[in-house]
Amino acid sequence: MPPLAARVHAPILLAPVAPHPATRLCASSGPRGGVGGFRRGALASEKPQAVAVAEKAGGEVGGGEGEGPYDAIVIGSGIGGLVAATQLAAKGARVLVLEKYLIPGGSSGYYRRDGFTFDVGSSVMFGFSDKGNLNLITQALEAVGRKMEVLPDPSTVHFHLPGDLSVLVHRKYEDFINELISKFPHEKEGILKFYDTCWKIFNSLNSLELKSLEEPLYLFGQFFQKPLECLTLAYYLPQNAGDIARKFIKDQELLSFIDAECFIVSTVNALQTPMINASMVLCDRHFGGINYPVGGVGGIAISLADGLVEKGSEIRYKANVTNVILENGKAVGVRLSNGKEFFAKTVISNATRWDTFGKLLKEKELPEEEKNFQKNYVKAPSFLSIHMGVKASVLPAGTDCHHFVLEDNWNNLEKSYGSIFLSIPTVLDPSLAPEGHHILHVFTTAGIEDWEGLSRKEYEEKKEEVANEIIRRLEKKLFPGLQDSIVLKEVGSPKTHRRFLARNDGTYGPMPRGKPKGLLAMPFNTTSIDGLYCVGDSCFPGQGVIAVAFSGIMCAHRVAADIGLEQKSPVLDAGLLGLLRWFRTLA
Numbered sequence: 409m410p411p412l413a414a415r416v417h418a419p420i421l422l423a424p425v426a427p428h429p430a431t432r433l434c435a436s437s438g439p440r441g442g443v444g445g446f447r448r449g450a451l452a453s454e455k456p457q458a459v460a461v462a463e464k465a466g467g468e469v470g471g472g473e474g475e476g477p478y479d480a481i482v483i484g485s486g487i488g489g490l491v492a493a494t495q496l497a498a499k500g501a502r503v504l505v506l507e508k509y510l511i512p513g514g515s516s517g518y519y520r521r522d523g524f525t526f527d528v529g530s531s532v533m534f535g536f537s538d539k540g541n542l543n544l545i546t547q548a549l550e551a552v553g554r555k556m557e558v559l560p561d562p563s564t565v566h567f568h569l570p571g572d573l574s575v576l577v578h579r580k581y582e583d584f585i586n587e588l589i590s591k592f593p594h595e596k597e598g599i600l601k602f603y604d605t606c607w608k609i610f611n612s613l614n615s616l617e618l619k620s621l622e623e624p625l626y627l628f629g630q631f632f633q634k635p636l637e638c639l640t641l642a643y644y645l646p647q648n649a650g651d652i653a654r655k656f657i658k659d660q661e662l663l664s665f666i667d668a669e670c671f672i673v674s675t676v677n678a679l680q681t682p683m684i685n686a687s688m689v690l691c692d693r694h695f696g697g698i699n700y701p702v703g704g705v706g707g708i709a710i711s712l713a714d715g716l717v718e719k720g721s722e723i724r725y726k727a728n729v730t731n732v733i734l735e736n737g738k739a740v741g742v743r744l745s746n747g748k749e750f751f752a753k754t755v756i757s758n759a760t761r762w763d764t765f766g767k768l769l770k771e772k773e774l775p776e777e778e779k780n781f782q783k784n785y786v787k788a789p790s791f792l793s794i795h796m797g798v799k800a801s802v803l804p805a806g807t808d809c810h811h812f813v814l815e816d817n818w819n820n821l822e823k824s825y826g827s828i829f830l831s832i833p834t835v836l837d838p839s840l841a842p843e844g845h846h847i848l849h850v851f852t853t854a855g856i857e858d859w860e861g862l863s864r865k866e867y868e869e870k871k872e873e874v875a876n877e878i879i880r881r882l883e884k885k886l887f888p889g890l891q892d893s894i895v896l897k898e899v900g901s902p903k904t905h906r907r908f909l910a911r912n913d914g915t916y917g918p919m920p921r922g923k924p925k926g927l928l929a930m931p932f933n934t935t936s937i938d939g940l941y942c943v944g945d946s947c948f949p950g951q952g953v954i955a956v957a958f959s960g961i962m963c964a965h966r967v968a969a970d971i972g973l974e975q976k977s978p979v980l981d982a983g984l985l986g987l988l989r990w991f992r993t994l995a
């Protein structure tokens with residue numbers, strides 16, 4: 409056998425394969441002769457239009473420069489930006505999406521190496537089922553005539569926690585709840601009451617048609633049609649999961665388990681996690697289930713971008729927006745780093761609010777609303793991520809797809825490098841790796857401050873050292889022989905995430921500074937700048953692919969009303985937007 413070091417690739421920064429990864433993803437031959445990672449997916453049969461246009465344009469998609477104003481310009485093609493753009497295009501708007509990177513998707517993008525197709529971010533997809541009102545990823549694709557084949561995950565996550573507490577979150581609710589009760593039989597009643605409350609909220613959410621909570625005609629219409637459900641949501645809006653859990657549960661270890669349940673989706677404990685968000689994820693995983701798109705998560709963004717182009721709108725890559733152009737205090741367009749300008753009736757930023765107000769509008773004093781946001785929320789830490797290709801033999805038969813590991817001490821839950829997230833998407837879709845191999849995508853929270861001020865050599869050494877320690881922990885806890893099974897390894901630091909995702913400090917998203925009043929302080933899509941909207945995870949309801957999809961749906965509805973594609977009432981608008989602004993100051 410060749411020496412290991414020779415087979416392990418030197419750590420390099422995350423980037424799709426040059427020169428045009430989107431083209432390669434969809435058209436290149438896979439390791440076993442198929443068509444890339446998407447051969448069985450929605451993109452198998454035809455070359456996506458967005459990509460085909462990109463090839464003609466020498467890497468950039470779309471045209472339109474110098475043409476009349478667009479209805480909306482969207483800065484960034486994360487899922488938040490793409491959903492806002494496609495929803496607007498589906499309503500008949502002419503949209504231009506400007507993406508700094510080479511392919512769409514942002515944190516939900518992909519990259520390929522040596523026959524492996526890696527998801528950049530999460531592989532756990534909520535909202536991707538075929539039922540209910542909360543399958544927002546499915547609905548977003550449908551709006552532009554796209555449907556992706558998905559693989560049902562039999563579980564959401566396998567928790568490996570202190571004191572050898574092991575809990576598998578089964579797809580079937582009864583199986584999960586019985587497993588949890590079997591670990592904490594003395595808390596049976598409390599467990600049932602807590603998760604029943606989650607279901608009450610989830611069922612209320614699931615009964616509504618989800619559109620902009622900043623649009624009064626819709627909001628009052630929903631209150632009229634579903635008063636009980638809306639009042640339930642209004643009641644829980646300012647509450648957090650940890651407080652509700654404490655009403656029913658006393659056992660400290662069980663409360664810590666609920667902290668871990670919340671942490672994996674909010675990067676904070678249950679006392680800081682809004683109850684509505686917790687209910688959404690703790691129930692959707694059983695209602696619609698977690699479903700993985702065949703060919704990888706990157707296919708969602710490709711499909712949306714493709715659908716957008718088919719609806720007559722445009723997406724342009726390698727388009728780094730440096731300024732939002734204001735005219736008499738109104739956002740009227742954007743300027744790129746190469747000096748090109750584009751104009752539109754509205755501008756939607758999918759960059760984080762820190763980037764939008766700190767960089768794209770740098771000459772303006774921070775508006776009061778944003779000061780309030782930054783008073784309530786800080787940037788969550790970034791990640792250290794390790795993408796690995798391993799020999800399949802290292803995984804025991806029946807290994808679950810997603811794992812969360814916190815070995816000895818509950819106090820380490822929220823600490824940098826304290827807990828480990830692990831996804832093995834090839835358990836569901838073997839086409840993502842060459843025959844006889846699996847993908848291990850490992851990540852742990854890490855702050856940018858640990859990674860600054862290092863020389864190139866120190867930086868590379870530190871990545872290697874930290875990654876090896878994480879691998880050693882996984883080897884000890886889950887997979888003996890892991891280190892020796894690695895055939896490909898790439899390590900991304902917070903600096904990598906900052907660089908490739910254009911996210912301030914590489915942040916994962918907003919995190920409450922203290923104990924929030926549920927979702928009350930979270931800003932929606934309108935901003936204090938006329939014509940400028942925000943979308944993505946620094947808007948209501950926060951982090952998460954399904955959460956940013958909802959933010960995109962809300963944003964498109966509000967923008968559509970403002971540009972005359974949906975009904976609106978200026979008087980009611982002024983009243984509701986003022987009221988919501990006031991609510992946020994109470995938080």
Ligand SMILES: NC(=O)c1ccc[n+]([C@@H]2O[C@H](COP(=O)([O-])OP(=O)(O)OC[C@H]3O[C@@H](n4cnc5c(N)ncnc54)[C@H](O)[C@@H]3O)[C@@H](O)[C@H]2O)c1
Nearest residue numbers: 484486487488508514515529530729910944945951952953
């Ligand atoms: N490991 C994980 O599980 C993981 C990691 C990170 C994020 N995520 C999920 O993804 C969510 C984020 O989605 P999102 O839609 O808010 O954002 P996003 O960060 O995914 O996408 C933003 C996009 O905007 C582009 N962009 C930013 N500034 C730009 C500029 N000035 N000009 C042009 N383009 C610019 C970026 O290149 C990126 O493609 C997170 O909340 C999280 O849930 C998951």
Ligand SMILES: CC(C)=CCC/C(C)=C/C=C/C(C)=C/C=C/C(C)=C/C=C/C=C(C)/C=C/C=C(C)/C=C/C=C(\C)CCC=C(C)C
Nearest residue numbers: 532621641642673685688810811829830831949951952955
């Ligand atoms: C307006 C006013 C004031 C009032 C009124 C009342 C009402 C009507 C209200 C309503 C509301 C609503 C509708 C709401 C909604 C909400 C929603 C939809 C939400 C959602 C959410 C979601 C979320 C948060 C999600 C998240 C997720 C995530 C983050 C995920 C992640 C994942 C990961 C990281 C993975 C893991 C992994 C491993 C373990 C491996």
